[in-house]
Amino acid sequence: MSEKRDYYQVLGVSRQADASELKRAYRKLALELHPDRNPGDKESEARFKEASEAYQVLADQEKRALYDRYGHEGPRGGGFGGGFGSVNDIFSAFSDIFGDMFGGGFAGGGAGRGSDIETQVHLTLAEVASGATKEVKVQRRAVCQDCAGSGAAHGTSREACPQCRGRGQVVHAQGFLRISTACPLCRGDGSVVRKPCPACSGSGLRVGEESLQISVPKGVEDGSTLRLAGRGEGVSGGGRPGNLYVHIRVEDDPRFERDGADLHTEVAVSFPQVALGTTVKSQSLEGEVDVALAPGTQPGATVVLHGQGLPHLQERGRGDLIVHIKLVVPPSLSREQEEALRTFAAAGGEKVEPPSEKRGIFGRRKKN
């Protein structure tokens, strides 16, 4: 972000707004912009972050006073550290406010849940038939190995937060009420890092590329999604990582048309083949398969080869291969073929003559 917007403007409230007004404005924005509701929308995510940061500052009386006096640089000086590392930090910081808002995702534990990650794998039809193990690479935040997620440098550990004395909550007086909220310094953790782990800068998380072997079940459909629980973004403070969603893309196969577990294919045949009956070859998943045509098979007829389709998803057995018979008329005939055909027609009492040019069916032909 190049230019930071004014926090009051971000939340759409006046500079005199009280705590409940701030909270209302923030909840409204957060509901609207939450990444779970706008998956993949970078702009919403950025605005969500911005709103969360604005709220975290303005909801804290001390920070708000600093901000009012010194602007954006004010609250940051107050031992707040590196500011916001990620959206997840914000999730965990505001778990107490959200609690009930997003399907219980933030409930319990205090720490938030990591974001979900999405990726894709491409399969051929042959891989759908056999089932496949595919490698996917994902960039994700995972627990830092150097500090085991504590964020504290080697040989040190987290210390009780000085602002809330380790309770994780601070109490604000608001008229008659005393309201306790998550401590802004430790974000409700109750502990802070004095000497940050150099590998993760104290966040307890590191971004890295992971390579995962994903076993895709037989018979999977194009557009279906596999869910790998806990393989999404990690989150600091002991929260659950998000999920990894793998979208399945099945590549088109020019030989077949897929309908669930059934496959459709087409075989070109000649008039003598269907009229007399014969055996023709058809494409199948395993290569070629014989298709028996009874004498008098009609164009467009289908022959069903049971169990030659794709495996059923999570069931035994396979679908069918449905072979569509396509009659192909030769675009030209040899003299010999033509004579034979005229004889054939005459034997059936048919008189077949090419259309006369004078009748103009083909229009006027240019003479060379």
Ligand SMILES: [Zn+2]
């Ligand atoms: Zn670390």
Ligand SMILES: [Zn+2]
């Ligand atoms: Zn604290």
